[in-house]
Structure formats: structure tokens, C-alpha cells
Amino acid sequence: MNKIEVKKEIQQRIEKLRSEISRLRNAYHVENAPSVTDDVYDSLSRELKSLLKEYPEFNNESSNENRVAGKALDKFVKVNHKSRMLSLNDVFSFEELEDWGNRMKKLLVTDKVNYFCEVKFDGLAVSLIYEDGKFFRGATRGDGFIGEDITENLKMIESIPLKLLPPIRQGEGRGGVPSYVEVRGEVLMSKKTLISLNKKNEKEGETIFANTRNAAAGSVRQLDPQLAKERHLDFSAYDVAEISGINIETHSDKHELLKQLGFPVDEHDAICKNLSEVEDFIKKFEKIRPDFKFGTDGIVISVDDLKLQETLGVVGKAPRYMAAFKYPAERATTTVKDVRVNVGRTGVLTPLAVFEPTLVAGSTVSKATLHNIEQIERLDLRIGDTVVIQKAGDVIPEVVEVLVKMRTGKEKKFNMPKVCPACDTKIEKKEGLVASFCPNPKCSAKNERYLDFFVSVFGIYELGPKILRRFKDEGLITDAGDIFTLQKEDIAPLERFGEKSAENIINEINLKKKISLSKFLWALGILHVGEETARDLAQEFGTLEKLISVARQDLASSEDKISEIENIGPAVSKSLHNYFSDTHNISFIEKLKKNGVSIEKVEKKKAGKFNGMTFVLTGALATMSRELAKEKILAHGGKVSGSVSKNTSYVVAGEEAGSKLTNAQKLGVKVLTEEEFLKML
Numbered sequence: 001m002n003k004i005e006v007k008k009e010i011q012q013r014i015e016k017l018r019s020e021i022s023r024l025r026n027a028y029h030v031e032n033a034p035s036v037t038d039d040v041y042d043s044l045s046r047e048l049k050s051l052l053k054e055y056p057e058f059n060n061e062s063s064n065e066n067r068v069a070g071k072a073l074d075k076f077v078k079v080n081h082k083s084r085m086l087s088l089n090d091v092f093s094f095e096e097l098e099d100w101g102n103r104m105k106k107l108l109v110t111d112k113v114n115y116f117c118e119v120k121f122d123g124l125a126v127s128l129i130y131e132d133g134k135f136f137r138g139a140t141r142g143d144g145f146i147g148e149d150i151t152e153n154l155k156m157i158e159s160i161p162l163k164l165l166p167p168i169r170q171g172e173g174r175g176g177v178p179s180y181v182e183v184r185g186e187v188l189m190s191k192k193t194l195i196s197l198n199k200k201n202e203k204e205g206e207t208i209f210a211n212t213r214n215a216a217a218g219s220v221r222q223l224d225p226q227l228a229k230e231r232h233l234d235f236s237a238y239d240v241a242e243i244s245g246i247n248i249e250t251h252s253d254k255h256e257l258l259k260q261l262g263f264p265v266d267e268h269d270a271i272c273k274n275l276s277e278v279e280d281f282i283k284k285f286e287k288i289r290p291d292f293k294f295g296t297d298g299i300v301i302s303v304d305d306l307k308l309q310e311t312l313g314v315v316g317k318a319p320r321y322m323a324a325f326k327y328p329a330e331r332a333t334t335t336v337k338d339v340r341v342n343v344g345r346t347g348v349l350t351p352l353a354v355f356e357p358t359l360v361a362g363s364t365v366s367k368a369t370l371h372n373i374e375q376i377e378r379l380d381l382r383i384g385d386t387v388v389i390q391k392a393g394d395v396i397p398e399v400v401e402v403l404v405k406m407r408t409g410k411e412k413k414f415n416m417p418k419v420c421p422a423c424d425t426k427i428e429k430k431e432g433l434v435a436s437f438c439p440n441p442k443c444s445a446k447n448e449r450y451l452d453f454f455v456s457v458f459g460i461y462e463l464g465p466k467i468l469r470r471f472k473d474e475g476l477i478t479d480a481g482d483i484f485t486l487q488k489e490d491i492a493p494l495e496r497f498g499e500k501s502a503e504n505i506i507n508e509i510n511l512k513k514k515i516s517l518s519k520f521l522w523a524l525g526i527l528h529v530g531e532e533t534a535r536d537l538a539q540e541f542g543t544l545e546k547l548i549s550v551a552r553q554d555l556a557s558s559e560d561k562i563s564e565i566e567n568i569g570p571a572v573s574k575s576l577h578n579y580f581s582d583t584h585n586i587s588f589i590e591k592l593k594k595n596g597v598s599i600e601k602v603e604k605k606k607a608g609k610f611n612g613m614t615f616v617l618t619g620a621l622a623t624m625s626r627e628l629a630k631e632k633i634l635a636h637g638g639k640v641s642g643s644v645s646k647n648t649s650y651v652v653a654g655e656e657a658g659s660k661l662t663n664a665q666k667l668g669v670k671v672l673t674e675e676e677f678l679k680m681l
């Protein structure tokens, strides 16, 4: 054989190895039916690797075997999601599930709804983009609009294909693989991996993760892909957000397609013809759940037909056509050793029950919230009592019941302190609220909590609570505003820091100085102004200055103007007025700006396409109820009226339209068929 022939043979062998490994990979991760033992797979992989080392010209970067850890990054780049990554509305009982079903039925014209049930994984949501069949980019969910590019880390997850397989209904791209695909799914760590990771970390004095979700999220957000590789993460796909050239009609279709493309999809899924079948599915999986490989917190139920999904649409940040059934919280018993009082970022005092570390819902907890003094009185909880605690998903554990029969008589009553445990200031009670709070703006506990909250909203992940405490103790910062003037030279000399970590911290701070108005408002920690409300305010006012000038007007006029905004009520407007009328807060904002925080202006939402138009609906529509049609018109800025006049822009006429149609014709108002109306929408 001459050299060329030898090479040809090698190339053939490489290609054979590649396709066989690819097939075995699919059998293992997608079909869940490994056809050979791990040794065989590893041995073939080793041969391929060594051949490619010798003949690098046959390397193909996008091949599945090519999971070489890239270089560590010094920051994550932000990416805009093409379509928003939504959340789910939760239901906690079969009753709530049925209410959800009934609400939908009222909005639809058909009674025949198929539901699709699947496992709700407890991991980290990601979006994966494939171009011409090759894994192009992966990102975290972030706030749903903007996530972080974690491509390099995701490439280290074996069960994420680097190259797609051609589906049976072929796409328009080369080799039948669709040219553009966006898949969504969950990055996971198995329960088994978590146990061994925690064992190892404990020995090495590293972080112990409370649950599989934290471990998965922490591993995928490492700047060094090598670390992500060592964590043995998994992936399960649950949605096709976009695919070019292939028409999909149902959610179950999406799952089938995902499998064909080479993604692992959980096998516990099913189409149910009605909610009673859904309930059976939920009960059946509840039995499997404790032994399931991954952490789960419920079942996701979707209306299967995508046309019906579109009709039902999205409200706020969750689709109306999907619901997450959450399994009941898990419970355990323990003995209360003490009751401590925690000061939150707004100064509210929360009593906590402290006990020996106890295992509940897959994680070890040693504290549970008692909410407030009224709750303690309601439970009649005493120190030394045996109590029932419960925990659901990521919710803070709580005490739900005292086992009074277990008392010995030595239990002690608890009283709320009269002064703040952190700063000794006299505790106050707000009118109409059960909570006690510390009114001192300089309270150290309150400020520490606020600092933690502030950096997490700004996304300055390098500054965890421990580091912040350290900087405070060293006198480097006194409040959140000081973070932005930190210098590398301040941090590097501190014990356990050094040049590299100082540089990472400073780089991240500089990167996060630019912030959207909605995040900035949220980060201020104004009472009642959470993430969603902050977004509504930003959208409405566009700039901080405008909001401040309205909020600082006298209470009555500021309340009037702010309460006019959709979704915003008097509690929020009052709180905004109070916050911005306080000069301390204004100086804090000035300080942030002076230190380099820059707030991005918000482009006002484009005016709705039905702005200034009035619609009248008559007759029965075939694809949606009148109620839903009305909602859609309103959402686009239009109005809906009950009677036709010369000011009516359009009359939408369904089946058996009555006098309104005749009136429209008399007045010369334009009449739309349902089809024309849908087109306009």
C-alpha cells in the first residue's frame, strides 16, 4: 500500500468509528438502551482519539467526539433570546388543575383538548442553537430575554449532541438536517453524581451543594469548561422553539422530533385525552419519582395542539396553555433547638426555627422560617418542641405543625425582641402589617442583606456574600455604591485573593456597570417593587428621571399618576413616593451614577397595531371565544365596543351575526370575516 492508500484506509476507519460511536451515543443517551457496555464505548472512543491525534487533518470540529475543553473564559457574554424564555404557572392540587382546564375551555370554542404530560426537571433551563446541524451556541435563561453564553461549558455535556441527526421528516438544509434549530431543555445533575460530588468536595473542603439544581447551575456557570466537564452533567430536551423547514402541529410532535435529532427526551411522557387521565399520569409518576435518576418537582402539562396554544397565548411571563403541577411538599420531623431572628434587606424581622441538620425533599436543612410572631402564636411553638417541617422545590423550608403530644414540659416560650438583634434600634410595627421591622437606615444586618441582593440583581456573581462581608470588614466598602470604585490593588493584597481573582472581580464589576432601567429599579430594593413591577415601571417611564419626578410630587398626585399604569396598584405607588421622597435614597442613586453605573434608556414599546381603533364583535367565531378575541384586541391597543356607530373602525362578523352586522352595513363600517381578523392579528 502506498502512502495515499494507507491514509485513505485510516480516513475510512475514522469515519466508521465516528458513526458507530455516534450510534452508541444515541442508544445510550437518547434511546436509554445502551447496546454495549461502557468499556466498549470507551475503547472505540480511545482508538478514534489516538487516530485523530496522529492524523489531525481528519479532525472535524463539530463531530460529537470533539468535546475538548476550551480555554477558560474571563467573562460570559450576554445573548438576546430570539423569543422570550417563559416561566410556568404552578398548580398545587387537582382542583387547581381543573380550574386551569375550565378557564381554558371558556376561551376556546372546542371542547376536545388533548393534554401532553411530561416530567418537570429540577435543573437549569438553557437554549441551544444549531446552525446547519452543528451546535452553534448555548445560553442560560437569564431573565428570559437576555441570557449568558455558556456554549463552551455545554459542549462538555455528553448528552448534548454537537451534531444533529437528520429527522425522518427532513428539513430543507443539507443532508436533510434543518438549517436552523433552537432547542430548549434542562441541564441536570443526577442524584448519584451529586452524592459523589459532595463526598469529594467535603474531603477537599469545597462547596457542598444543597440539591441537584444548585449543583448543575453552579457547574455550568464556571468560567473554566474543564470544571464543567468534571461534573458529569446531563441534559434533557423539552421544547423546539424554532426549526426551519419542518411543520410541527403538536407538542408531542416536538418531543418525537427532538428524539430523532439526537436529543435525550424523558420517556415518561404521554398524551392524555382529558384531565382525569392527566391526574392518573401524575399519580403514576409520583410512585416512580423517589427512584428517578434526576430531581423533579412536578409534571408539566401542555395543551398538545399548537394552534390551540397560539389561540390561548401568553399572559405575563407564563403561557396560558401550560401548567406545572407541583407535588406536595415533603415533610419531616425535628426538634427546635432555638428561635433566632433574621433581619431582611428591607428591615423586616423574620423568626427562624433552628434545629439539627435534617433531610427533607432531598436536601439537608437546619433552619426553617416561622414567618412572623403571629405564626408562632398560631402554632403555639416553643423552643424544645418537636415539629413538622416541610419543603417544596426551591421554597424556604417552613414549620407547619407542632407535635404537642411530644412535649416534656421543659419547652420555653419565645418572645420577639424589642430591639433589633443587629443594631439595638427599637423595633417598630407598620400599620396593617404583621411584620416587625428595624427602622434604622444604618442597620448592619439590613445593609448586608441588601448588599447581597444588590449584587445578585446586578449579576456580579464574583461577589458572593462571604467576599462582600470580607470587603466590609476590611473597610473596602460601606455600601453598594462603593463596589464600583474598587480597584484591583485594593483586593490583590488580601489574604486568599491574589492578582488573578482580583482581576476577575474587577472585570466583572466593570462589565456589569451598564444596567437596564428595570434591573436598576429592582436592585434599589423598594418595598413592593419586584422584578415584574420594575419592568412595567421601566416600560412606562423610559428613564429614571421621569419616574423620580412623578414619584416626588405630593402623595395624591403621584399616586394618581402611577396607579394609572396597568398592573400597578396603590401599594406600589405609595411605596415609590416614599422611597424617592427620601433624600438618602436620592443621594444613594447619585452615588451609583457618579461611580460609573449607567442606566440604559428604555425604548418605549411600539404603539399597538390597533391603537385608536374600535372593534365590535358579532356572531360566533370558529377559532376562539369572543372573550379571547376581545383580550387580543385590547393587547394590541385597540378598544372593543358593544354597539356599532360611525366611530366603529371594524365589525368582526362570525357565524349567525345579527343586527350589528346590518347596522355596520347601513353606516358603511368595514366588516371583517374571522379570517381577515386573524390575519390582522
Ligand code: IVH
Binding pocket: 085, 086, 087, 088, 118, 119, 120, 121, 122, 123, 124, 125, 141, 186, 238, 239, 300, 319, 322, 324
Ligand atoms: S416547558 C413555558 N418543560 O421549569 C416555559 N419546563 O417553571 C417552560 N422545566 O424555566 C418550559 N422541566 O427550567 C418545561 N419538561 C419541562 C421542564 C421545564 C423543567 C423548567 C424550565 C423552566 C421552568 C418553568
